[in-house]
Amino acid sequence: MSHKMAKSAVSGIPTFGEVAAEDDAILEYFVQTDSVSTVVDGNKFLILGRKGSGKTALFRYFNEKQPQGSLSLALNLRGYPWAMHAKRGDPDAATAEQYEASWKYVIVTEFAQMVLSKVTGTSEWTSEVKSLRAFFQKNYGGTNVTLEDILRPSSLELSKTSFEPTILGCKLLSVSLERTGSQSGLSRELNALSDAIYEAASYVSQREQLDKILIHFDELDQGMVDFNEQRQLMLIGLILACRSINQQSIKSAVNVKSIVYLRTDMWERLSFSDKNKITMTNLAEIKWNEQSLKSLLDLRINKYIPGASWIDICDDDLMRGRQPKLTHIIARTFDRPRDVISFMNTLLEVSTPRRSAAGESQQFTNKDVVAARPDYSNYLKAELDDEIKPHWPSWDEALQVISGLGKLSFTKASFEAAYNITRLAKNFSSEEAMEILYDFSVIGTYSVQSGYGGSEWVFRYKVRKAKWDENASTFKLHLGLKEHARVNE
Structure with missing residues (x-):
């Protein structure tokens, strides 16, 4: 790149992006890496990352881009009725499994609705489609049930026109979601119903030759004041339900997969018997280093100045200790995009008066980096407030x-x-x-x-x-x- 273009590079960049992890710069980066294939292919279904690492950007990618070869349903749990769901647990089940059946029912219900939305031609007249539509009509008034309302009914009514799963040879006429202390067996009944819905939806999915269906769960920490034992059990139940559905899909050769996006610190606080097995087999962690963070910055820079990169917008002087500027900056972050973006936006702001003066260098200097540190440091303290103060x-x-x-x-x-x-x-x-x-x-x-x-x-x-x-x-x-x-x- 010419020296002239390099000198004008900084002034050509209005912003390095939004601090929020949903920012386009992060989303663009994921498109160019193997992060997408990690979710779509293989057995990884638990996506971990520290707050600000880009989990929501990856979630957003599947929601907005619908990558070729897959259909995605992005379920945002912001505003989810956790208190209502808490009443759908099964106290007779093992502690870690109390909410597995209720989450499994949520997943297969979303799967079935997605499949029904794609039905064409003669599939409409199959018994499986008729049964699914009859079930949804009877219990929800149609097939546009929101995530928040799936577990809201006090009971689910079954019939010959919908489903009649059996338990020990006895047909279920209904499944009560609100149980008294003397009633038991919710997990067993709900699992039988979920299996019936799953089998019908799977048949229709294969008949319609649908692409891989991905069901994503994000924002699991939104609105959470206290990560108490009950909330922990509910998250464990969701993780176990996703694993169960994914394993069932592999065995039946059905292209459906459920994925959970979770903060690393929340995962570390969960405790259940299969945690290590899931960690070793089903977990993918979003990690960043100096090289990947530089690639992220280069994408943003190149958006405003085609052909330019980080080395074009800063001078060649090393920081104290013979340290390159970017290394100096990243050492003050938690190796996550939002921190780097915040520092760079602060760097833009504090250097503007100097760069506006006649004859001044239009590249970032060491003094600019040092001048940006106080405001950035206050930002990082505020970020930690959000993470630590609840505890x-x-x-x-x-x-x-x-x-x-x-x-x-x-x-x-x-x-x-x-x-x-x-x-x-x-x-x-x-x-x-x-x-x-x-x-x-x-x-x-x-x-x-x-x-x-x-x-x-x-x-x-x-x-x-x-x-x-x-x-x-x-x-x-x-x-x-x-x-x-x-x-x-």
């Missing part, structure tokens, strides 16, 4: 303790001494406080590598499996919080 409303007071120490790195003993004289110690011990801060990557630990020598700072956002080490003695505040906390290197 610990006073976490920022613990951050103030670190601020009082005055140094980016500090010892466990110095933190304990300062923390234990605050009111925070009444709710969490200093050990518990540091573990929470570590879990959310507010602080990292200094780790000495055994056997091979060397050492490094370990943050959980970098190494998810790096658990809290109660024997660690030296810690470091995340670089992105340095300016907000007003500490020194």
